[in-house]
Amino acid sequence: MIHRLFHLFVWLSRINCCRGFGIQSPTDYAFVRYVINEHCPYYAYEQLGLNDSWLQRKLGLLYFRLANWRQPDVVIDRVGASSYLSAGCRKSTITQNGTSIELALLADASDALPLLGQCNDRSVLVIEQIIRQPTQWKQLIEDVRVTISYDLYYCGILLFDSKRSKQHYYVNF
16 A cells, blocks of 8 residues: 555656656657557557566566667666567567667666666666666766666666767656
């Protein structure tokens, strides 16, 4: 019961950040609307995470949509979401480490700092539990290589498109 009230509080505190409200960039709006907060069922939703907790499934379905959107050849998975990732992109090789980063899921923000040098314009880093690591998260979003960042409360997403100007978004996820 306490957890549900807490999740309701988090959702209400970010009510003005729902579904891309206030995002001026069409690209960023589309990413929030159709990848982060997509509510229409995808082809594999019925089979994924049926025994997972509410939050594990919510994050897992986000990872599924990210893999489906990015279609990476290699995914670094350090959070244990391989079933979601492989359903989102069947051609992906899922590993714990990699030399080039297309999509990486990390449990800790400190794991992201050494990986920044391997990121390119197509890289996507997802860091779980950023709310518990505010100093490291702030370091990451202030790094000059990170151009677009999304704070979803339960996780953060970093993009590295060098053609874009720096932008940070709070999203009600």
